[in-house]
Amino acid sequence: MKVIELKDVKKSYGKNEILHGISLDIEEGSIHGLVGRNGCGKTTLIKCLTGIYEQDQGQILVCGEEIFENPNVKAQVGYVADSNQYFEGYHIDEMVEFYKQIYPTFDEKVFRDYNQSIGLDVSKRIKELSKGQAMSLASMLNLSIHPKVMIMDEPMSGLDVIAQKQIKDFIVNEVDMNGMSVLISSHDLKDLESFCDSASMMKDGKILYQGTMDQMKERFTKLQVVFGESRSEIFKELSGVITYSNLGSVYTVILEGYGEPIHEALKQAGAIVVEEIPLSLEEVFVYSNR
Structure with missing residues (x-):
């Protein structure tokens, strides 16, 4: 009701x-x-x-x-x-x-x-x-x-x-x-x-x-992506990427519209690990207001 x-x-x-x-x-x-x-x-x-x-x-x-x-x-x-x-x-x-x-x-x-x-x-x-x-x-x-x-x-x-x-x-x-x-x-x-x-x-x-x-959280996806070497250019080519940061070859990526095509594109670019990690409501709010 x-x-x-x-x-x-x-x-x-x-x-x-x-x-x-x-x-x-x-x-x-x-x-x-x-x-x-x-x-x-x-x-x-x-x-x-x-x-x-x-x-x-x-x-x-x-x-x-x-x-x-x-x-x-x-x-x-x-x-x-x-x-x-x-x-x-x-x-x-x-x-x-x-x-x-x-x-x-x-x-x-x-x-x-x-x-x-x-x-x-x-x-x-x-x-x-x-x-x-x-x-x-x-x-x-x-x-x-x-x-x-x-x-x-x-x-x-x-x-x-x-x-x-x-x-x-x-x-x-x-x-x-x-x-x-x-x-x-x-x-x-x-x-x-x-x-x-x-x-x-x-x-x-x-x-x-x-x-x-x-x-609310499903609108965005937070990924941890690990490459054998630095590959930041791939995130400039993928659709839906809002922001990314890295520590060496480990990247943290926030994107909208994540699905199997993006997962496969990361793998083909040499990603060793592509893992979803928890996204907070605070992060949803921040990225919604960019």
């Missing part, structure tokens, strides 16, 4: 179009990563998806309904922004009370259980929290409403390694226990790779491609 559906979504600021026909589906109970360079439109897309901005064109459905100016749908959506503007003078305990009043589904026991691990002093004022503590608080508060959909914009920003693992564990627990669906934007591609079921890659207000983590 699709819990998030975007169809040909466009958004402009004045004459500057930021989103150029975005289409995206996210399945129930999945964790979907959104990656892209600064300025590619990720945050604008997220603000449209949470109903903060209204799209100029296209359709955004969350749980089967339009989200803009729809309080019933917004009540089912948790949102952790990249900068959370809470009431700075409030104590953490006062924020808990605020969430209890705003969200009927807010579960204070779950919040206290989460904070047992994170260890925030609930008597502290919001303005006294570090960036990482504020992000942890925002994640815990929003997870405690048991949302059907969680939208998170750079939620690991400012968190140390231990806090990152704790927040990820909380998210996975909510997905497993309640079927929550997650869209998470992050610059930490290694983090997304180990955490998400699928991902979308944005560039210049468009989605380049989307799919499972394995499907």
